[in-house]
Structures are given as structure tokens and as C-alpha cells.
Amino acid sequence: MRLLYSKITLLLLFMGFASCTSNNTEVKPEIKATKHVILIGSDGFGAYAFNKKSKLPHLRKLMSEGSYTLKARAVLPSSSAVNWASMIMGSGPELHGYTEWGSKTPELPSRFIGTDSIYPSIFSLIDTQMPTAKKGVAYTWEGIGYLFEKSLVDFNYNGKSDAETLEKVLSFITTEKPVFTFIHFDEPDITGHDIGHDTSEYYTAIEKVDSLVGIIIASLKHENMLEDSVIIFSSDHGGLEKGHGGKTLLEVEIPWIIYGHNIPANGQLDKSIVTYDTAATIAHILNLEIPGFWRGKTAIDLNNKLQTLNND
Numbered sequence: 001m002r003l004l005y006s007k008i009t010l011l012l013l014f015m016g017f018a019s020c021t022s023n024n025t026e027v028k029p030e031i032k033a034t035k036h037v038i039l040i041g042s043d044g045f046g047a048y049a050f051n052k053k054s055k056l057p058h059l060r061k062l063m064s065e066g067s068y069t070l071k072a073r074a075v076l077p078s079s080s081a082v083n084w085a086s087m088i089m090g091s092g093p094e095l096h097g098y099t100e101w102g103s104k105t106p107e108l109p110s111r112f113i114g115t116d117s118i119y120p121s122i123f124s125l126i127d128t129q130m131p132t133a134k135k136g137v138a139y140t141w142e143g144i145g146y147l148f149e150k151s152l153v154d155f156n157y158n159g160k161s162d163a164e165t166l167e168k169v170l171s172f173i174t175t176e177k178p179v180f181t182f183i184h185f186d187e188p189d190i191t192g193h194d195i196g197h198d199t200s201e202y203y204t205a206i207e208k209v210d211s212l213v214g215i216i217i218a219s220l221k222h223e224n225m226l227e228d229s230v231i232i233f234s235s236d237h238g239g240l241e242k243g244h245g246g247k248t249l250l251e252v253e254i255p256w257i258i259y260g261h262n263i264p265a266n267g268q269l270d271k272s273i274v275t276y277d278t279a280a281t282i283a284h285i286l287n288l289e290i291p292g293f294w295r296g297k298t299a300i301d302l303n304n305k306l307q308t309l310n311n312d
């Protein structure tokens, strides 16, 4: 009899708990809209390179089946660290303070300081709001290593080549099924500096990057992860002749492509997108609250779908 009472008590407690959670739409859902977000950043991949001279079958497929713009912009200067920082920190250099090509620490004091004494990136948001979610970074340019909270990631790999970066990150993705992965490829920037932008060698380099994107898509498909994934492809800057950092559209305009779970096949997006909108878009897709000190805003509005999810 005593056992029966305790069982009933437990049952009543459980029912009470269940009704509390189902009646309270403020509660964040356990199941997020999207299980995996993969941000692919290809260094020095100017938007201008999407022209008749380039094949890029995998990227063009993401564009036609997702949404994109070739008018997205880097922040100024059109250099590397300042733009990678902006992309994942949801803010421009005026706020995060990384202002140069190879900034390892902010030249301008960051407006806010978070974990690991840096301006909070998308990794901080995920860590705080999805504490059990796995997240990682793999990059070929070592400069990326100064721009995120190393203590918050489950995977941190600096590859010697894009091929090695890809191999290691695919192992992480397929084993750990992370909620967020940032992959940095150092091409076509290397070819751009050595031989020049808009050269046949440059197009060979971007076609190689396209094939790496194809391998990522195939791996996600093979692991049955593609349907639950969003892929974002962008760059830190374009280039002109053998350099970048200046104020031409060839240097400043970057591709911005989004494809996957819940993402409308809208094709070309008309709105303005700046590289710091990338982090805000990722936060929105994962249903995370965006901090007031960020400046980026989401490029894709999933509010209807996320609302449905909240009410389920």
C-alpha cells in the first residue's frame, strides 16, 4: 500500500511537471529547429569570382536550392582577422576591437569582455544557452586561433593544408554530431597573393574549394545529417591583383550563401548583409537570444517556424 501511494505521488508530481512545462510557452524548447550549423569560410573568395569563368557546381547548387547574395560586404579594412572576428563575433571592429589583417588582440579595447577575456562570439552564446551542445573550429590560417573562446570549444584544429583541415573536421562532425562547426579554408587567398586574383590559377583554387564543399555535403548526407543541417558559405574578403585590404568592390564584396533545414529556397536575397550578420543568423537559426551588445541581425527570418516549434 505504501508503495502504491508513493507511485501515485510520483505520477502526480510528473503530471504537474509536464503540465507546467507545456503551459509555459516561455520555456525554451528542448528540441532546436536545426541540429547542425556548419559555417564554411573560404579566405579571399571574392564575390566577383561567381562569373562565367568559374564552374563551382556545389556552391551554385546551394545557391539555387537555398538563399544567397553576391553583394554581401566585408567590414573595412577588407583584411582577414578583422573580418573573421566580425563574422563570428556578430559585431564590427568598432565593438570587438580587432582592426587589422593579423590582429591577435584588439587594438581598440573591446566594448564587452567575456570568456577567455575576449569579445563574446557565437561560441559563447551556444555555450551559455545550449550548454550540452558540441561545437568546434578547424582552420588552416593560424590567425583564426586568436579570435574565439578556446576554452569553450570541443574541437580546435589548425590544419597545415585545407585538405588536412577538412579531413580532421569531418571526423569531428561525423563522430560528435556538433551543433555548430566553423571551418576555415585558406584558399584561394594563398593563390590570390602568390599569383593574383582573377587569374586562371585563382579559378582553379576556388574550384578546389568548391570540391571540398562537395565533400562536406556528401559526408553529411552519408551520416544522415544533411536534412537537419544548415550550411553557410562566405568569405572574409575578395581581392584585387595580388592583394586586398582596400576599398574596391572586388575586395569588399563577398559571397553569402545559406542552405538547408528550414532555409527557404529564395535564391537571391535583396537585403544588405554585412559579414557580422553571419553570427546573428546562426544564433537565430539555433533559436538563441542575441545579446544587445552585438550589432548583427539575422539575414533569414525563421520566426514562424521557430514559433511553431516553441508551441509543439
Ligand SMILES: [Zn+2]
Pocket (backbone or CB within 6 Å): 043, 044, 079, 080, 081, 189, 236, 237
Ligand atoms: Zn583573408
